[in-house]
């Protein structure tokens with residue numbers, strides 16, 4: 001009986017081991033595909049050809065900001081089933097150092113216009129001139145070096161908080177004093193101070209460990225393992241502040257001449273959003289800055305130029321006062337927001 005019991009125990013253990021091996025083998029094709037995808041991704045060529053003119057071009061008179069001249073551009077997303085172009089025959093002029101705010105209803109083309117201006121996409125027709133030259137003539141890496149783009153699509157990397165912010169300014173990624181200044185400007189300093197390991201905290205660690213030990217009897221190891229793999233708990237708004245800190249870090253570089261900000265504050269409270277916009281404006285120092293926003297008021301009142309989009313075209317343009325006076329699309333959208341406050345007060 002004892003032999004039988006021993007044989008049964010061993011064969012159970014063997015069966016268990018084979019089961020584990022077959023489970024791991026099942027995962028193998030998926031893991032190989034994932035690794036292959038990474039290499040495929042690295043090999044994807046940028047579909048936008050780079051030009052050969054360096055930016056800024058030698059002897060350029062534009063010292064701090066970029067000037068933009070847009071003539072009759074249109075754009076349709078490849079494979080889009082939409083019945084109209086995302087951008088249709090848009091023309092506009094932005095002088096170096098201007099503060100521009102793009103507003104308009106959902107789907108009116110605000111983000112698409114911004115993506116064309118920063119050369120993430122190329123228009124299907126029309127011309128974009130940057131500092132007097134067609135944008136496609138410039139070296140695309142130089143252009144990226146001269147631009148800072150903040151949007152809610154931006155993510156945190158599996159790096160420490162300090163590194164996540166530091167990568168904004170590649171010449172000084174380890175400058176902790178600058179990193180702390182950037183965090184303060186983005187209102188992220190108080191978030192970081194809450195972490196046990198402060199600026200060294202890794203918010204979203206890459207999954208590198210495999211728990212191949214039994215949890216029972218290994219509680220101490222399990223607890224360490226869980227700590228290593230655990231993401232830090234931050235709210236959506238706190239995450240947006242951390243991402244914004246990277247942009248402020250970028251703005252410490254004198255190379256940045258064009259800043260675009262696309263609705264980066266959806267999860268921020270009103271005070272947080274006000275502070276973020278105010279501090280971004282203060283960091284302008286002669287740079288050209290374009291905001292896309294659904295909020296009217298504290299930004300649009302300061303804008304040199306408001307562009308109001310509708311159905312892929314520019315419905316109106318002007319300053320806050322001019323557009324209110326015109327009583328068109330901008331005034332309509334502005335009054336909808338203003339009425340929400342006044343009608344609530346009356347109720």
Ligand SMILES: Nc1ncnc2c1ncn2[C@@H]1O[C@H](COP(=O)(O)OP(=O)(O)OP(=O)(O)O)[C@@H](O)[C@H]1O
Nearest residue numbers: 077080082086104105106107108109110111112113
């Ligand atoms: N990646 C995409 N592929 C296909 N169509 C897209 C894509 N992105 C946007 N569109 C379409 O292009 C049009 C303009 O979209 P865009 O995102 O520029 O508008 P928006 O004014 O920024 O909207 P929102 O205020 O909702 O952010 C919309 O009809 C949208 O559905």
